[in-house]
Amino acid sequence: xxxxxxxxxxxxxxxxxLVVFVAVAITLWWVLATIIRERTESTAQEHAEFVTHSxxxxxxxxxxxxxxxxxGDPGYGELRELIVSDVLEVQFPVVRVKxxxxxGTVLFSDEPRLVGRRFVQIxxxxxxxxxxxxxxxxxxxxxENVFERDxxxxxxxxxxPLAASAPGADPSAVxxxxxxxxxxxxxxxxxxxxxxxxxxxxxxxxxxxxxxLVRRLGRTLREQNRRLGILLRQEQQTVEELRDxxxxxxxxxxxTSHELRTPLTSIAGYAKTLMQPNFTDDAASRREFLQAxxxxxxxxxxxxxxxxxxxxxxxxxxxxxxxxxxxAISSVLARLGQEAERVIVDIPTDLPDLPVDRRLxxxxxxxxxxxxxxxxxxxxRCRLGARREGRVALVWVEDxxxxxxxxxxxxxxxxxxxxxxxxTRRHGGVGLGLHLVKGVIEEAGGTIEVQSDPGKGxxxxxxxxxxxxxxxxxxFTPDQDxxxxxxxxxxxxxxxxx
Numbered sequence: 001x002x003x004x005x006x007x008x009x010x011x012x013x014x015x016x017x018l019v020v021f022v023a024v025a026i027t028l029w030w031v032l033a034t035i036i037r038e039r040t041e042s043t044a045q046e047h048a049e050f051v052t053h054s055x056x057x058x059x060x061x062x063x064x065x066x067x068x069x070x071x072g073d074p075g076y077g078e079l080r081e082l083i084v085s086d087v088l089e090v091q092f093p094v095v096r097v098k099x100x101x102x103x104g105t106v107l108f109s110d111e112p113r114l115v116g117r118r119f120v121q122i123x124x125x126x127x128x129x130x131x132x133x134x135x136x137x138x139x140x141x142x143x144e145n146v147f148e149r150d151x152x153x154x155x156x157x158x159x160x161p162l163a164a165s166a167p168g169a170d171p172s173a174v175x176x177x178x179x180x181x182x183x184x185x186x187x188x189x190x191x192x193x194x195x196x197x198x199x200x201x202x203x204x205x206x207x208x209x210x211x212x213l214v215r216r217l218g219r220t221l222r223e224q225n226r227r228l229g230i231l232l233r234q235e236q237q238t239v240e241e242l243r244d245x246x247x248x249x250x251x252x253x254x255x256t257s258h259e260l261r262t263p264l265t266s267i268a269g270y271a272k273t274l275m276q277p278n279f280t281d282d283a284a285s286r287r288e289f290l291q292a293x294x295x296x297x298x299x300x301x302x303x304x305x306x307x308x309x310x311x312x313x314x315x316x317x318x319x320x321x322x323x324x325x326x327x328a329i330s331s332v333l334a335r336l337g338q339e340a341e342r343v344i345v346d347i348p349t350d351l352p353d354l355p356v357d358r359r360l361x362x363x364x365x366x367x368x369x370x371x372x373x374x375x376x377x378x379x380x381r382c383r384l385g386a387r388r389e390g391r392v393a394l395v396w397v398e399d400x401x402x403x404x405x406x407x408x409x410x411x412x413x414x415x416x417x418x419x420x421x422x423x424t425r426r427h428g429g430v431g432l433g434l435h436l437v438k439g440v441i442e443e444a445g446g447t448i449e450v451q452s453d454p455g456k457g458x459x460x461x462x463x464x465x466x467x468x469x470x471x472x473x474x475x476f477t478p479d480q481d482x483x484x485x486x487x488x489x490x491x492x493x494x495x496x497x498x
Contacts, residue, residue: 013214013218014211014214017207017210017214018207021203021204021206021207024203025200025203028196028199028200029196029200032195032196036185037181037185040156040181040184040185041135041156041181043184044092044135044156044158044177044179044181044184045133045135045158047092047094047177047179048094048133048135048158048160048175048177048179049133049158049160051086051087051094051177052160052162052175052177053160055082055083055086055087056083056087056097056099056175057162057163057175059079059082059083060079060099060108060162060173062075063075063079063108065099065101065107065108065172065173067107068101068105068106068107068108068115068116069107069108069115070112070115070116071112071115076108076112079108080110080112083097083110084110087177088110092179092184093179093180093183093184094177094178094179095148095151095152095155095178095179095180096109096110096111096145096147096148096155096176096177096178097109097110097175097176097177097178098114098144098175098176098178099173099174099175099176100122100125100159100173100174100175100176101173102129102170102172102173103118104118104119104120104122104125105117105118106118106119106144107173111147113147114144114147117144119143119144122144123136123138123157124136124157124159125159125174125176127159128159128160128161128171128174129161129170129171129174130161130170131161131170131171132161133158133159133160133161134158134159135156135157135158135159136156136157136159137154137155137156137157137181138155138156138157138178139155140152140153140154140155145178148178152180152182153182154180154181154182155178155179155180155181156178156179156181156184157176157177157178157179158176158177158178158179159174159175159176160174160175160176160177161173161174161175162174162175263297266292266293267293267297270289270290270292270293271293273289274286274289274290291337294337322353322354322355323353323354323356323357323358323361324353324354324358325347325351325353325354325361325365325386325393325395326347326351327358328358328361328362328365329345329347329365329384331362332362332365332366332369333345333369335366336369336373339373342373342379342380342381342382343369343373343381343382343383343384344381344382344383344384345384345385346383346384346385346386347384347385347386347387348386348387348388350388351386351387351388351393352388352393352466354393354444354464354466355444355445355464355465355466356440356444356464360440360444361440363436363437363440364436364437364440364441364462365384365395365397367433367434367436367437368384368397368437368460369382369384369397370433371399371433371434371460372397372398372399372401372458372460373399375399375401375402375458376399376400376401376402376457377400377401380399380400380401381400382397382398382399382400383397383398383399384396384397385398388466389463391465391466392446392463392464392465392466393463393464393466394461394462394463395461395462395463395464396459396460396461396462397459397460397461398457398458398459398460399457399458399459400456400457401457401458402454402455403452403453403454403455403456403457403458404450404452404454404458405454406452406454409450409452412434412450413434413435413437413438413448414435415432415435437460437462441462441464444464444465445464445465446462446463446464446465447462447463448460448461448462448463449461449462
């Protein structure tokens with residue numbers, strides 16, 4: 001499972017919120033526009049009814065509307081002047097007045113060129129002749145609007161029936177008042193627009209105010225997400241380490257049981273053989289078998305020593321006395337028997353004591369030499385050397401063996417790690433030797449490094465600090481010491497092998 005560190009939380013939230021606010025604003029504006037349009041149409045219709053009944057109808061009372069009343073007829077001029085002054089030139093934007101006959105003929109208009117012309121299929125006209133007041137949007141492109149089409153984009157035509165001459169009869173004429181709906185919407189929609197702008201401003205303010213809050217929340221969430229990611233990775237790493245440890249422990253138990261059983265079986269077998277009557281007088285065979293028992297016992301003891309050394313590493317490394325490298329080497333070689341002849345030792349006589357417990361130093365040297373011999377061809381030799389380098393002593397072990405692959409170099413010091421962990425592996429061991437070596441060196445304040453060329457050999461080298469008291473007494477002068485010169489001038493000695 002992986003917790004992503006999503007840094008796009010704030011931008012995505014801001015964008016989503018902005019989209020919502022824009023959608024709300026568009027919806028609000030559409031609602032306001034609908035309200036304004038309906039209110040404007042309602043106001044235009046009310047104004048048309050009022051003008052028709054209070055201005056136009058009284059003015060037409062003395063005029064015969066059986067025929068069109070045009071510019072050449074008596075009373076047209078006065079009627080048109082009245083219409084212009086009291087209807088067209090008032091604050092409410094009425095742009096045209098027409099009086100229609102039942103057959104679609106314009107009986108009167110403030111536009112003289114329309115009088116007497118007949119138009120068909122006028123939307124809303126027939127309903128008005130039925131006695132109802134009707135308001136319909138009128139297309140400026142229609143023929144009856146030929147003189148308004150270039151001046152107005154939207155016209156609302158309101159048809160108001162004139163009172164009938166007799167009760168129950170159809171109206172004899174219908175008055176049409178054309179209103180510039182865009183101009184009429186300005187005063188009508190002003191309060192609604194103010195309310196809308198106030199709401200939009202409130203939405204914008206809320207959006208701007210919540211951005212810093214969301215930004216801080218985003219930072220908090222990202223930080224928590226980062227911490228959770230770290231904890232999760234640590235937990236996953238711990239689980240992997242535990243699984244690896246369990247696997248290595250299982251391998252360790254299997255390998256250890258095998259490694260312990262092998263020398264024990266050999267010892268038991270040689271001992272039983274020696275107890276046979278026919279070996280009583282065979283001194284040479286008895287000696288050979290006893291030497292084999294001794295080798296197997298030494299191998300068993302070395303294995304147990306490594307296991308105990310790992311468990312007691314920290315305490316033993318801190319509670320130390322100075323150890324002499326030549327003595328530790330002699331002890332290690334003594335346990336190797338005839339294999340000691342394969343070790344070439346070359347160390348200076350003036351090498352100071354090393355600040356590490358002798359038993360642990362023997363474990364370090366023994367494991368390095370054992371590895372060098374174990375992974376080298378039979379009969380080949382390894383080299384053990386040492387020299388002074390300033391405030392430290394350098395010790396190395398070189399062999400001409402099979403070497404170590406580059407991808408394995410970083411793991412050879414891990415606990416229970418073995419270069420060959422297969423069930424048919426050729427070389428023994430439980431994977432604790434190099435881990436113990438590295439642990440002892442580091443606990444003593446030193447370092448260890450390895451260089452290897454697969455197929456040609458390996459070189460292990462470790463450095464241990466020298467006691468400060470040795471430097472102060474002149475036994476070890478780092479600033480003037482030339483390691484190569486000191487190495488040439490010293491008397492070299494090979495540790496005697498048994």
